[in-house]
Amino acid sequence: MSPNASAIASKKTVAKIMTRDMVTLKVNDTLRLADDIMNLAKIRHFPVMDESKVAGVVHQADLLHASMRSLIEHPKDSLRQTLGEVVVRAVMTPATTVSTSASIQDAARIMVDKNTECLLVMEAEQLVGLVTRTDLLRELAMS
Amino acid sequence: MIVGNRMTKHPATVGPEDHLDQAKAKMEAGRFRRLPVVSDGTLVGIITERDLREHIGHFNQVKVNGAMIEKPITITPGATVEEAAQILLKRQIGGLPVVEKDMLIGIITTNDIMKAFLDVMGASAPGSTRVDFILEGEEHGLTEASRIVNREGGEILGVGTYLEKIGDNPVCYLRLLSGNAEKIAKSLRSGGFDVLGVHKIGGESKV
Numbered sequence: 001m002s003p004n005a006s007a008i009a010s011k012k013t014v015a016k017i018m019t020r021d022m023v024t025l026k027v028n029d030t031l032r033l034a035d036d037i038m039n040l041a042k043i044r045h046f047p048v049m050d051e052s053k054v055a056g057v058v059h060q061a062d063l064l065h066a067s068m069r070s071l072i073e074h075p076k077d078s079l080r081q082t083l084g085e086v087v088v089r090a091v092m093t094p095a096t097t098v099s100t101s102a103s104i105q106d107a108a109r110i111m112v113d114k115n116t117e118c119l120l121v122m123e124a125e126q127l128v129g130l131v132t133r134t135d136l137l138r139e140l141a142m143s
Numbered sequence: 144m145i146v147g148n149r150m151t152k153h154p155a156t157v158g159p160e161d162h163l164d165q166a167k168a169k170m171e172a173g174r175f176r177r178l179p180v181v182s183d184g185t186l187v188g189i190i191t192e193r194d195l196r197e198h199i200g201h202f203n204q205v206k207v208n209g210a211m212i213e214k215p216i217t218i219t220p221g222a223t224v225e226e227a228a229q230i231l232l233k234r235q236i237g238g239l240p241v242v243e244k245d246m247l248i249g250i251i252t253t254n255d256i257m258k259a260f261l262d263v264m265g266a267s268a269p270g271s272t273r274v275d276f277i278l279e280g281e282e283h284g285l286t287e288a289s290r291i292v293n294r295e296g297g298e299i300l301g302v303g304t305y306l307e308k309i310g311d312n313p314v315c316y317l318r319l320l321s322g323n324a325e326k327i328a329k330s331l332r333s334g335g336f337d338v339l340g341v342h343k344i345g346g347e348s349k350v
Contacts, residue, residue, distance in 0.1 A: 064193070097313075098303035098304075101302070106318050137228060143260075
């Protein structure tokens with residue numbers, strides 16, 4: 001490796017800052033479950049799994065949009081009722097992933113380009129962690 | 144790096160007497176998560192997606208001033224981007240209205256700030272490039288791509304993927320060291336890879 005390579009490669013990776021303890025949802029879970037966990041656990045992002053594979057992500061804003069749409073279509077239903085009838089698969093968005101070896105800068109650049117709220121961290125096609133916008137902003141601000 | 148150079152100038156706004164359905168329509172149209180609330184040019188509040196949520200089902204009855212956050216945290220155009228970042232992190236919020244003598248002149252969000260930091264880092268660490276291409280089955284997979292990069296003498300510093308849409312083939316990005324990323328991209332193309340772009344850190348993108 002050239003000196004330049006080691007300088008860049010030795011920069012902090014996402015593996016160092018990611019959250020390993022994640023709460024995941026299944027594609028057929030209801031939005032009511034997602035909403036309850038978001039409120040109780042104060043979590044805003046969930047990886048969504050289809051069996052053992054990552055199918056997408058759900059962010060708090062996706063839930064808001066879905067509940068607004070449903071209430072416009074079914075104005076007489078209560079919010080909780082509506083959320084109980086929609087499954088996560090219907091509102092999830094594509095997951096943006098990075099490898100555990102990705103640098104903080106690369107991860108941040110992808111997040112800025114894609115304007116996503118979180119990145120899933122993968123190793124050998126397995127989900128191993130999650131980094132949020134706040135995590136990356138904190139790292140950039142401290143460097 | 145000061146906020147004035149990194150903020151979005153003349154952001155979309157709503158008035159305190161507007162109804163929430165107008166706020167929602169503006170947020171959706173511009174994909175904004177928050178809107179400053181302005182009366183005669185003066186900032187009087189901010190309304191976020193979360194505030195809308197409290198009033199679902201009543202958007203045409205509730206006015207913005209009945210749902211907004213009054214006296215939001217603001218920043219001045221002369222403040223540093225670092226200061227703005229600290230405030231956003233400490234308060235756990237995503238954007239700050241930028242004001243000068245109570246008049247709204249812009250808004251700065253986490254995305255603006257991250258971009259600013261990345262530009263500065265890119266300028267001080269030249270020589271690395273990102274190549275994005277579509278991953279498609281075995282033949283146009285990662286193993287074959289890294290083989291081509293190695294053959295061209297490239298050095299891979301990092302790898303990741305992202306999806307534009309559910310159901311699409313994933314896009315793979317390779318972070319490469321060295322100045323011959325253009326040549327590597329060309330070889331990937333001749334190898335049948337659909338190369339989407341070559342991005343120099345901090346520099347202009349080339350497609």
